[in-house]
Amino acid sequence: MLATAAVILPVAQRPDWVEEWRGELWYRWHRLQSDGRMSLGAQLDLIWKSFGAVTHALWLAGREWRPQIMLYDLRFTIRNLLKKPGFTLVVLGSLMLGIGANTLVFSVVDALVLHPFPYPDGKSLVAIGVTFPRLGSEREFVEAISAPEYADITAQSATLERVVAFDLGNRDLGGVAEPQRLFTAFFWGDAFQTLGMRPALGRGFLASEIEQGLPVAVISHRTWQSQFGGDSSIVGQGITVNGQPLTLVGVMPPRLLLLDSDLWLPMWVSPDVLPRNRRQFNVLARVSEGYSLQDVNTELATVAGRVEQTYVGEYPEYEGWRISAEEFTAVWSGLVGSTGFVLLGAVGFVLLLACANIASLLLARWAIRQREIAVRAALGAARLRLAQQLLTESMVLALLGGAAGLVLAVAGTGAVVALVPADLIPGSAEFGLNYRVLVFTIVLSVSSGLVFGLLPALQGSKTDLQQILSSEGGRTTAAGTALRLRQAFIMAQAAIALVLLTGAGLLLKSLGNLRGIDPGFDPANVLTLRITLPRERYQGEDVAVFFDRLVEQVGAAPGVSGAAVASQFPPSQPFDGQFRVEGQDRGVEETLPVTLTTIVSPGYFDVLGIRLMRGRTLTKDDNAAAPPTAVVNQIFARRYFPTDDPVGKRIAGGSQEWTTIVGVVSDARNRGMDSNAMPELFVPVAQNGGVMNQLHLLTRTQGDALAMLPTVRAVVKSLDPDLPVYAVHTLEGRLASAVAPQRIAAVVLTVLGAVALGLASMGIYGVISYWVTDRTRELGVRLALGAAGREIVAIVMSQIIKLVAVGVLLGLAIAVALSRTLRSLLFNVSGVDIVALAVAVGVLTVVALIAGFVPAVRAARLDPARALRQE
């Protein structure tokens, strides 16, 4: 042990130090023996005392480590790096790309997934979700809880505090230049308290204001800026919301607080008057001091049990229901989260690859500098001292590369954020440099410096003086070890490149599958936007009349080939409802079948390119005066009328009125591109106008859809100047954003796979070139004995195949092990896909052989005479 610890000491101090400790320990040991006092305790005590030698040695070594020496090392390093600008640039360039890419992905993941919200102590902020097995529901967090259930949770859980419930909706802000439609949250409770935020101005709601539903309001910082010019005297003044005068009591802080809501209002109804099965509220709370999330969930399980016992007779859906809490951030990052982590992992692999390349370069460089190092060692430099100097070089490179990478990342953030569709970015997300990103970059730089510097430093400082100084530039065992290490790096690089290529292959195949799906409608050239008619001004028939006129006028505009309104449209449709089929009484309400229910104007099917399969579509004659009619899709017909013709059958939905099915249309993907179509029921606006005052206008255009926006706006304005137009999209855009996480992952992983291939081939080229130089003599002998150039190439190539084969096996194992992480992003592709794996292996092998071809040909063209003379 003493000999090992001595390594860290400067050579000059070693013998003295070892002898002193040995002398004392030996003396003590023999004294104990001769005095007959040797016992287990005494032995252990002695062993314990001997550990002091290590701290002593460390202290002595540390005393040598003076700042001057570090400065000296630094100067030495910089001179060395400047002397070899090519090497320095290659290393710095790869580090800049490697660290920059990591920092970039991290800063985006940080902004979108890790810290998308500004709440302090985010870990204790939870969302409450419920599951109703009787209704076959998944765990729902959004609009999932009824008012009495909220009251139960508040009253019965000690592990939660500041429980707040809210509902979401839209309200018109009036009395300003351009009427605004604001995303609004209605509260029971003070959300500022729960979120742990202070208003920028004024205050949150008081308990009395919530209880009495007083006409007060809080607006977002951005609304305050854009609509009131940031005038702080507005607090305490009146504002107009949906035509009602309200008192503005506060302004939210600059970052958006809750699901991008711009207006907060107290709920104007008391929770106890609402029915138990009207589940439309969201519940947030803080975990009380001293409890864990698990404590909360245990307690919520008892609360659910109690509610079940009391109410299961009246509400059968309570059978087996569950309440559970989850970290708010986790609930709201979802799929973006898994994409982000997959990319972070992938980009980390790329950095590892770059590090392997740099380590390989350093090893080669230090093999050349062996003599210099050996001379220094011979002059008394301790191994630690030499390693320290070599590590200084790595660290300087790593930190410079990291700094360049940080600049690259800050500059590139905008481009990456642009890849993410806007509706996946919470308004509260803040991109750019923060201390977390900075710490990440520094830690990453230092650890890459260690990763690529440590092995070469240890290897480089291990010097067999005699051998190196006496061998006249020939082969040494140290150089051999360096080559073996570099070969190991090649294997690792091949493995990593294979993992990335496989991942890219899987995602591309999955994206191809998603793209290849027939959505069941024609997404090209369709403009979509949303219009909400204020209940104050539009009631009953007015709604249908307005939308009828809107569709007529937009449809007649030049450049428009068709227009329609609908309560929802593919590919993502949230609204469904239960219904009864005439003659098929299924008893209890909760067990009735469910169908997506969409309110449409007659032109809907034409605008979307949905085909009529049987019967007829809706017409203008299906109006309020006519008997209720509906159209269903094919899956609806197949599922609920498997043997009969649905046309002419009657069903009853929410309105409880018997409605006649008049036609069947083709299926469109209405629950996302990666799910099959759900049963869907289409009912005419004219017969259901009073139900929905909020519809989407779908306009099929002859040219670019967005170019028609001004025309459409003008029509809306001519019908009602106070009506805001919002949620403007193109149907193609909606389709693209439905597959955005998959697309981003595929694009980025493909780029990373290509970068990995490039890095790996650089590594292979370097090592094989070195190998050829190293074996020049041997190859020369072979050539002299009559080997053909072809055979020499084959020898070199077999070397590459050997290295890559090991890497491929390793990579396959890793790829299979990691396949699980990709699963959530894959569609119709299994995590272990033979085709993707085979393609990846093929591409990697071909690239590796190409990379090795140049040195192989050089080996074949050797002049045997010169090769043999070479020392």
Next chain:
Amino acid sequence: MSPRNLGLSSLTVLHAVARGCRHGFDIIDATGLQSGTVYRALSRLEARGLLRSEWEAARVALEEKRPRRKYYEVTSRAEQELAAARRRLLPLTRVPSISGQREAGHKRS
């Protein structure tokens, strides 16, 4: 450099050597400090010229068939400094105790 700038452990070790503990492990026993601490203190004191070390005669070690041991001695400068330190410290120990009662009790036992 005077003992004034030394830490408590270094002072303790210096004191132990001055009282006649000459070998590293004897000092460890005498002071009750950890071995690493004692050796760091020894190296530090030697570097400051307050201690000097010698190897015992090779003959002695050879007779006992063991490696040589190193022993430490205080330098004359250290003796002066220690005496000065003692002069400075002694008055401090006469500072009246806050609880005279308990001190009296101590003396009886």
